[in-house]
Amino acid sequence: MATLSPRDRDAGYAEIEQRRSASHESFLAHRAYFWARVAGFASLFVIITYLLVDVEPRHNGGSWYGYTLGTIGAGLIVWLAWLGIRKRRPTPGSWSLKAWTSAHVYLGLSLVIVGTLHTGFQLGWNVHTLAWVLMMLVIISGAYGITVYASLPQRLSENRREMTREQMIESLATIDKQLEAAAQPLTREDADMVIAALEQDVFASGIRARFAGAGRSDATRRALEHISTGRAYDDDPDDLAQRKVRALLGKRAAQIDQIRRQMQTKALLEIWLYIHVPLTIALLAALTAHIVSVFYYW
Amino acid sequence: MSHILLEKTDHLSDTIFKYQKGKHVMATPSNLVLRSDLDFDAGKRETILDTWDRQIAEGQVNVRTNADVTAIAGSTGAFTLSLKDGSVIEAEAVVLAIGTQGNPNLLKLPGADLPHVQYQLDDPTEYVDEHITVIGSGDAGIENALGLAADEAQGNVVTILNRRADFARAKGANVKLLEEAEADGRIFVRRETSPIEVREGEIVLETRDGQETIPCHRIIARTGSQPPRAFIEQCGVEFASADRAAFPKLTPSFETTQPGIHVIGALAGYPLIKHCMNQGYDVIEFLDGNTELKPADEPILAEKFADLPGRRTVDEWLETFRSQVIILQELSPLQMRELMLDSTVHAYGRDEVIFSRNEPGSSMFAIAEGSVLVEVDPSDRSVTVPIGTGSIFGEVGLISGRKRGSTIRAAESTVAVEFSRLAALKLLATAPSANRAVNRISIERQVLQIFGSGLTPEDIAxxxxxxxxxxxxxxxxxxxxxxxxxxxxxxxxxxxxxxxxxxxxxxxxxxxxxxxxxxxxxxxxxxxxxxxxxxxxxxxxxxxxxxxxxxxxxxxxxxxxxxxxxxxxxxxxxxxxxxxKASFGGAVDMYSQTAQFLVDNGLGEATDVLLIDEKLCVGCDNCEKACADSHDGLSRLDREAGRTYAHLHVPTSCRHCEHPHCMADCPPNAIRRGPDGEVVIDETCIGCGNCQRNCPYGVIRMDAKPPTKPGLLNWLLFGAGPGPGEASYAWRKNKAAEAGETAKLAIKCDMCSGIEGGPACVRACPTGAAIRVSPERFLSVARLEEGVD
Structure with a gap:
């Protein structure tokens, strides 16, 4: 450090400040929509040149213009797919995944123009069109991703109420333990309802369960209805025990709802990746087939 | 030499004996040679205890266990030590190596001496079908109560007593567990209740509604402990100051102000095992007449001073520092050595920059030879204020915990001592005159810095x-x-x-x-x-x-x-x-409340905090994964945990406090501030867990470094290994069993120190939800202008 002049050192600390202050902007608004502007201008440029350039006999993938767009498109696809690696490899260096995502989103959308104009609207039942269809499906699933990323995080945060996933599960386990103890004095019929609620596997796995969300009828709600319906104000000597069970069942239902809502929101945020990623791999395969066949039948 | 080793308990090495079974004990500092005849190397608790017990038996050490000394009277050559059992031992010299743990506070009520009253709980699973009462509302008491009630099959009826209505002294997490256990009916919590009498099989309680007697087969009293200072002072030993952190005054041969009584180890200010063993060796050598013996740290100091000009010996340099630097003048040679071990010395050439404005740093400098210049005007290097030989600088960084206020360069060839933050704080706590001098200088300089050029120290005197x-x-x-x-x-x-x-x-x-x-x-x-x-x-x-x-x-x-x-x-x-406020009342309220929320969550003492905007966070945990993959495979951040207000989430991650709580009690001084202001734990960590307990934000974890994972492409293409991010506990445990286990050490965020590009958590966030902020930038009205919604 002693070799640096004082001025350099000052500048160095200023730079550290700068780096840390990773500005508080979303991936969509990153650098004042820099990549949106780049992608927008690029798309506009491609559309205008497509209209102005006169290719004989008509626009197609095999013209010089078509090859240019095809090369750009293929390059873009490979680079866009590279995000999957980038995201999982936190190597040193001043890259920001947010910047990558921002570029990925906007350049990916511009691929609709680049890829489609590359075809010259010559679509048919062949491997070339397969690549285009796969590309469009990847982009559509990505557009869904942008929508949920922009709208759902807030719901996730509100539903969480500062609890972590483990805490939610623990809270449910605690309620269950208390419920088991509290249900001891109940009548056989009531106790059976509570036991049924406790025994039911509330998080039966499967895609449907994850998407079903909160407020579903299940053994807990049935027990709650059974024990509370019409009896809430009975002057029953056992009412103290019932009241406790009722309160705990209510708590349990609310806790299950919170967990289910959490699972549902997370599922909505993640499901598209199960389409986006495999389709991307299929697209890369189809793209390879497309390129190889084009040059093979030159 | 005629000797006797007195031990209060029925076994030797009680501190290590009390470690949990199988704990890996560290042997830092590694550059210090071991002089003691007993072997000591890092290893499992059991191995170390076995070695010592065997070697003590082989060396025919005269040991007397269950010997609790209650008083030491007399003077050098003729001491009498009274033991608790009434016997008396005579000695010419006494060496105290009793540590700082002290004795537990005893219950003062009728029946407190009954055998079922105990002050420690070694193994909670030892007791079955008993009515057990825990007295004490601190963490120790709560943890004991939870331990005893953890397994219902043991059938214990556990009651915990609290004199007050709330458990204010305990950690939030412990209180929560206790309240849960209470709701489950596993533990009876009695608030505003104190014990008044212990009887065979029952205990009488004073409650808010009068007296009550409950069955009780065992009482565990955890009401704090008494530091041994009072006992040592009764022996005629003086401490360096009234400060609670002060140590006894010692000569270079560890002799106290009461000639003939020596103090070594933690009580003398050296909490590490190796130091204590060496000091024990040294003291006995001194008593044996070997006055030529150089302290064990001599080679370390010689190495530190090697680069200084003038080829002086360690003793000469120590004397130069002590006589030249005003704040060191009242230190003893032993204190000087100790201070220098935690300090560094520098020789600067003319015009060499010592530190720059805005550079993070909390060490304090003293000028032993030469002088320095303070650049008071950031825009003009030539405007300077001199500081002369014997004075100090850098004290504002030490006291405030913030970045350096101005650039300082050497005016001529200068020799300066740099005291680490901890060494400086210890110095200020033990030397009252140094403390006063530093205070005065720091006030004066702060006024000069704030009101800037044109003022002289005389103007503001x-x-x-x-x-x-x-x-x-x-x-x-x-x-x-x-x-x-x-x-x-x-x-x-x-x-x-x-x-x-x-x-x-x-x-x-x-x-x-x-x-x-x-x-x-x-x-x-x-x-x-x-x-x-x-x-x-x-x-x-x-x-x-x-x-x-x-x-x-x-x-x-x-x-x-x-x-x-x-x-x-x-x-x-x-x-x-x-x-x-008039036009957008809601926005101002929100801004106020958000600011208050952040202050409540430690932003007020932070220098750099990770915040997550939950309006952008999709919960992908890429921040945690990037953290783990950038740091030995363990994440130093828990995204989900922590408080949230208005979608602004403060995750469990280090705030790099101005005055880090974790640094307070680190035996090897392994926690320090790095070059970018980050608080880091270095490789000398011994895994004691003090920092973890001291951190109010729960951001330090104790874990063993896992073996390396297969690479990303191997995982991606062939499914090898656990993939990106922190591997599951089961995977780490299995792999560690193959590769050999390592010690659990403290790990925490180091702000990706030394990694190009900075914090991986922020770089790896795909949506821009993760941001790192410093409080003064984040808590500004600018946020209101941005429109806090």
Whole structure:
């Protein structure tokens, strides 16, 4: 450090400040929509040149213009797919995944123009069109991703109420333990309802369960209805025990709802990746087939 | 040599004996050679204890266990040691190696001496079908109660007593567990209850509603412990100061002020095992007449001083430092050695920069030879103030915990001592005159720094004389809005928030970090206080009487102009917030409450915090994964845990506090501030867990470094290994079993120190939800202008 002049050192600390202050902007608004502007201008440029350039006999993938767009498109696809690696490899260096995502989103959308104009609207039942269809499906699933990323995080945060996933599960386990103890004095019929609620596997796995969300009828709600319906104000000597069970069942239902809502929101945020990623791999395969066949039948 | 080793318990090495089974004991500092005849190397607790027990038996050490010394009387050559069992031992010299743990506070009530009253719980699974009462509302008591009630099959009926209504002394997490156990009916919690009599099989309690007797087969009393200081003072030994952290005054041969009594180990200020073993060796050598023996740290100091000019010996250098530097003059040679072990020495050439403005750093420097220049004007290097031989610099960084205020360079060839933060704090705590000198210098320099050029120390001498350092607990109001007082303040340690009452609600105006001043408006224009200022965290302020400040302003019109400019800027903020309040009341409320939330969550003492905007966070946990993959496969951040307000989430991750709580009690001094201001734990960590317990934000974890994972492509293509991010506990455990287990050490965020590009958590966030902020930038009105929604 002693070799640096004082001025350099000052500048160095200023730079550290700068780096840390990773500005508080979303991936969509990153650098004042820099990549949106780049992608927008690029798309506009491609559309205008497509209209102005006169290719004989008509626009197609095999013209010089078509090859240019095809090369750009293929390059873009490979680079866009590279995000999957980038995201999982936190190597040193001043890259920001947010910047990558921002570029990925906007350049990916511009691929609709680049890829489609590359075809010259010559679509048919062949491997070339397969690549285009796969590309469009990847982009559509990505557009869904942008929508949920922009709208759902807030719901996730509100539903969480500062609890972590483990805490939610623990809270449910605690309620269950208390419920088991509290249900001891109940009548056989009531106790059976509570036991049924406790025994039911509330998080039966499967895609449907994850998407079903909160407020579903299940053994807990049935027990709650059974024990509370019409009896809430009975002057029953056992009412103290019932009241406790009722309160705990209510708590349990609310806790299950919170967990289910959490699972549902997370599922909505993640499901598209199960389409986006495999389709991307299929697209890369189809793209390879497309390129190889084009040059093979030159 | 005729000797006897007295041990209070029925086994030797009690501190290590009490470690949990199988704990890996570390042997730092590694550069220190072991002199003792007993072997000691890092390893499992059992191995170490076995080795020592065997070697003590082989060496035919005369050991007497169950020998609790209650008093030491007499003087050198003729001491009498009274034991608890009534016997008396005579000795010519005494070596105390009793540590700092002390004795547990005993219950003072009838029946407290019954055999079923105990002060420690070694193994909670030992007891079955008993009525057990735990007395004490601290963490120890709660943890014991939870342990005893953990397994229902043991059938214990566990009751915990608390004199007060709440468990304020315990950690939040423990209290929560206790309340849960209470709700489950596993533990009976009796609040506002104290024991009044212990009987065979029962205990009498004083409750809010009168006396009550409950069955009780065992009592576990955890009501704190008494440090051994009182006992040692009774032996005629003097301590360096009245400070709680002070150690006994010692000569280079570890002799106390009571000749013939020696103190070594933790009690002498050396908590590491190796130090203590070496000192034991040294003391016995001294007593045996080997006065030529050099301390074991001699080679370490020689290495430290090797680069200094003039080929002086270690003793000569120590004497140079002690005689030249004002704040070191009252130190003993032993204290000097200890201080130098935690310090570094530098030789600077003319014009060499020692530290730069805005450089993080909390060490303090003292000039042993030569002099330095302070560049007081950031825009002009030639405007300087000299500091001469014997004086200190860098003390503002030490006291405030903030970045360096100005650049300092050597005016000539200079030899300076750099005291690490911990060494400096220890010095200030043990040498009262050093403390006073540093205080005075720091107040003077802070005033000069704030009111800038054109002032000389003579101009402000009167003001500094009248200054007073005031400690302010968190949340306490220093200035009350509407009040008539006329004092002016500088924030010395901690931070303040400025609030104004608008329509019955406190509205957050600004955040004042250490080094700012406030209260000047009322002094200058004689008005009432226009806003309240209260401490965001435990702080210290310097109070100057308004008249003295006014006198200075009258003498120096430039300063008055500058103060007026500052004041106008502050007025503007007030007016801006007030005008916003009328039109956008909701936004101002939200801004105020968000600011308050962040202050409550430690932003007031932070230097750099990770925040997550939950309006953007999709919960992918890429931040955690990137953290783990950048740091030995363990994540130092828990995204989900932590508090949230208005979608702003403060995850469990290090805040890099100005005065890190974790540094408070680290035996090997392994925690320090790195070059970018980050608080890091270095490789000398011994895994004691003190920092983890001391951190109020729960951001330190103890874990063993896992074996390396297969690479990303191997995982991606062939499914090898656990994939990106922290591997599951099961995977780590299985792999560690193959590769050999390593010690559990403390790990925490190091702000990706040394990694190009900076914090991986922020770089790896795909949506921009993760941001790192410093409080003064984040808690500014600019946020209100951005529109806090």
């Amino acid at each position: 009167e003001l500094v004389e009248a200054a007073e350092v005031v400690k302010v607990p968190a949340g306490e109001v220093v200035i009350e809005e509407g009040a008539d007082d006329k004092d002016i303040y500088i924030v010395r340690v901690g931070s303040m928030v400025v609030e104004k009452d608008l329509g019955g609600k406190p509205v957050f105006l600004s955040y004042l970090p250490a080094g700012s001043y406030f209260g000047e408006m009322a002094v200058i224009d004689g008005s009432k206080r226009s806003a309240s200022v209260r401490a965001a965290i435990k702080s210290e302020v310097i109070r100057f009487p308004g008249e003295a400040f006014n006198a200075l302003l009258d003498a120096k019109p430039d300063i008055r102009d500058r103060a007026l400019t500052d004041m106008a800027a502050r007025r503007e903020i007030n007016d801006f917030v007030e005008s916003r």
